[in-house]
Amino acid sequence: MASRANEGTENENGEEEACDLEIRMRIEIKRR
Structure with missing residues (x-):
């Protein structure tokens, strides 16, 4: 990931x- 600093x-x-x-x-799990 470090090599893709430009992106x-x-x-x-x-x-x-x-x-x-x-x-x-x-949130959906808590609502149920």
């Missing part, structure tokens, strides 16, 4: 999306 923007976006998915999954 940091794509990495950050991917991580943000993954975090959102995890948060949504947890």
Whole structure:
């Protein structure tokens, strides 16, 4: 990953999306 420092923007976006998915999954589980 360190070798792809130039593509940091794509990495950050991917991580943000993954975090959102995890948060949504947890919220759905808590609602049930």
